[in-house]
Amino acid sequence: MELIESVKAALASTAPKDRPANDSEGAYWCDDCAVRIRDADLEGEPVCPDCGAEMRFERSTGRDCAC
Incomplete structure (x- = not known):
């Protein structure tokens, strides 16, 4: 029973964001x-x-940030 509860808790947790919010x-x-x-970060x-x-400018795509 503990295994099922552990799996549920892992699936319910939020994933961290890979991109900075700026x-x-x-x-x-x-x-x-x-x-x-x-x-x-660019000035000028x-x-x-x-x-x-x-x-050259390159847009970031997906969850993998160019940051």
Whole structure:
């Protein structure tokens, strides 16, 4: 009986959210340097801080956040 109650309790628990709650819709990526900056953290133009190249925007999809 304890096994059934343990399974019920495990299924009833809420799963933690993988995404931070700050309105982030994705991240900017530098393909040359592999630098990533979340859109919520970006200040100004999307330019790579390491090489100065323009960064591309990539939306996050699913539960796996690009954060």
